[in-house]
Amino acid sequence: MATSVRKPVGSLIARTRGYERSVQLLMANQFTINLGFYMLMPYLAQHLSGTLGLAGWLVGLILGVRNFSQQGMFLVGGTLADRLGYKPLIIAGCVLRTVGFAVLGLVDSLPALLAASAATGLAGALFNPAVRAYLAAGAGERRVEAFALFNVYYQAGILLGPVVGMALTGLSFRVTCLVSAGIFAVLSAVQIRALPARRADEGRADEQRESVLAQWRVVVTNRPFLLFSLAMVGSYVLSFQIYLALPLEVRRLGGQGLTGTSAVALLFAVSGLSTILAQTRVTDWCKARLAPGQALSRGLLLMGAAFLPLLAVTAVPVPEGGVGRWLLVAVPPTLTAFLLAMGTMMAYPFEMDTIVRLSGDRLVATHYGLYNTVSGLGIAVGNLLTGTALDAARAAGLSALPWLVLCAVGLVCATALHGLHRTGQLAPLRSETATA
Numbered sequence: 001m002a003t004s005v006r007k008p009v010g011s012l013i014a015r016t017r018g019y020e021r022s023v024q025l026l027m028a029n030q031f032t033i034n035l036g037f038y039m040l041m042p043y044l045a046q047h048l049s050g051t052l053g054l055a056g057w058l059v060g061l062i063l064g065v066r067n068f069s070q071q072g073m074f075l076v077g078g079t080l081a082d083r084l085g086y087k088p089l090i091i092a093g094c095v096l097r098t099v100g101f102a103v104l105g106l107v108d109s110l111p112a113l114l115a116a117s118a119a120t121g122l123a124g125a126l127f128n129p130a131v132r133a134y135l136a137a138g139a140g141e142r143r144v145e146a147f148a149l150f151n152v153y154y155q156a157g158i159l160l161g162p163v164v165g166m167a168l169t170g171l172s173f174r175v176t177c178l179v180s181a182g183i184f185a186v187l188s189a190v191q192i193r194a195l196p197a198r199r200a201d202e203g204r205a206d207e208q209r210e211s212v213l214a215q216w217r218v219v220v221t222n223r224p225f226l227l228f229s230l231a232m233v234g235s236y237v238l239s240f241q242i243y244l245a246l247p248l249e250v251r252r253l254g255g256q257g258l259t260g261t262s263a264v265a266l267l268f269a270v271s272g273l274s275t276i277l278a279q280t281r282v283t284d285w286c287k288a289r290l291a292p293g294q295a296l297s298r299g300l301l302l303m304g305a306a307f308l309p310l311l312a313v314t315a316v317p318v319p320e321g322g323v324g325r326w327l328l329v330a331v332p333p334t335l336t337a338f339l340l341a342m343g344t345m346m347a348y349p350f351e352m353d354t355i356v357r358l359s360g361d362r363l364v365a366t367h368y369g370l371y372n373t374v375s376g377l378g379i380a381v382g383n384l385l386t387g388t389a390l391d392a393a394r395a396a397g398l399s400a401l402p403w404l405v406l407c408a409v410g411l412v413c414a415t416a417l418h419g420l421h422r423t424g425q426l427a428p429l430r431s432e433t434a435t436a
Helices: 002-017 021-038 041-051 056-071 074-084 086-106 110-171 173-194 212-220 223-242 245-254 258-289 292-305 308-313 322-359 364-396 401-422
Strands: none
Touching (some): 002 021, 021 041, 021 086, 021 110, 041 056, 041 173, 056 364, 074 110, 110 258, 110 364, 212 364, 223 245, 223 322, 223 364, 223 401, 245 322, 258 322, 292 322, 308 322, 364 401
16 A cells, blocks of 8 residues: 555656756746645635625625736736746746735735735736746656646645645634745745746847737737637636536535535545646556647547536436435536546646647747636636526526536537647647748
8 A cells, every 4th residue: 555655656756856957846836836825815705804804895806806917917927938038037926926925914905905916916927927938948848748747736736725724724814824925935035046047939039129019919820829729718617617616516416514515625635636646647648649639639528528427417306315415416526526637637738738839939938828818718708607507597497508518618629629630730830930
C-alpha cells in the first residue's frame, strides 16, 4: 500500500525535476498562488455579508468588480507581458494580490473594498497570461507534458486552499487575509530573486517597436486562433458547472442539511483528486494514441457526456430518505464531476499547446490574454443561461432539459473541434505567416 501511495508523488517530483529551474519554479508558484487565492475567496462573501453586514447587492458588486477587472484586462496583461517581458508582469501580479488581500482583511469602507477587489482581479489578469507564455517558452517541445504537470499543481492548490482557509477563518477572516497576503508577499520576493528574466519573441526586436494596436491586429485577425477560441468556450461553460449546476442539483435532491453538504464536498474532492492522481497518465495515453485535435474533440465529447448520469436521474423517483436517497444525491453528480475532470484532463494540455502553435510563437501572451477574455465572457453568458434554464425547467416540470442542453453543448463543440482538426486549421502557422 505504501508503494502505491508514494509512486505517483515520486513520479510527479521526478517529472517536475526534468524541466529547467524556471519551469519548476512556475509550477510551484502556481500551486502557491491557488493556495493563497482559494483559502480566502470562498469565504469572502460571507465576511462581507456577515461580519461587515453589507447588503447582498453590495456583496455582488464587490465580487463582480473583481471578476470584471480580471476578465476585462486579460488582453492588456498579455500585451504588457509580450512588450515588457514575462517576469515583471508575474511580479506585479503577485504584489497586487499582496496589497489587495491585505486591504480586504483590514478595511470595512466600501471604496477601499472595491479598490482591493479590483486589485486582486487585475493581478490575475497580469500574471496569468505571462505565466502560461513563460511556461510554454521554457518547456519548448515538451509543452504538452509541462501543461499537464502545471494542471496538477494548479488543482492541488485549489483543493488544499479552502481547507486551510476554513481553519484560519475559524480564528478570524482577518487572519486568513493576512496569511494569504503574506503568501503572495513571499512569492513576490521569490520571483524577484529566483525567476530568470524572459522576454517574448526573443530575437525579434522589431516587433517590440510595433504599436499595441498593430499587435492586437495580428491576434484578432488570426482566424484559426479565433475559431479555436470560440470552439473551446463550451469546455469552460461545461467545466464551470461543478460550481453552479452540480451544487444546485445536489441541494435540490439532498436539501441544505448534512446530506447535501457532504455530497457537495464530495464533488470537489473527486474533481481535484482525480486530476492530481491521473492527469499525467491521461496525457501520456492521449499523446501516444491521438493527434492534438483528436484529444481536444474527444475531451469535449466526454465533458458533454458527463451530464448523462444527471439526465438519467430525472427519470428516477427520489426516495424519501435512507441510503437510497443519499446514493441518488451523491453518486450521479459525483460521476458527472469525475467525467468532467477526465474530459478536462484530456483536453487541457493540448489546448494550451494549441494556442502557442496557432500563434506561430509570436505574441504568445497576447494570444493567451485574448483567449482568457473570450473564455471568461463565455462562462458569464453560459452561467446566466444555465441558471435561467434550471429555474425555467423546474417551473415547467422539464427537469431533463438543462442536462440535455449541456450534453448538446459538448457535442457541438466537439464537432467544431473535429472539423477544425480535419481541415488542418489547428496546425501551426507557417513561418511566413508568423513573421509577416
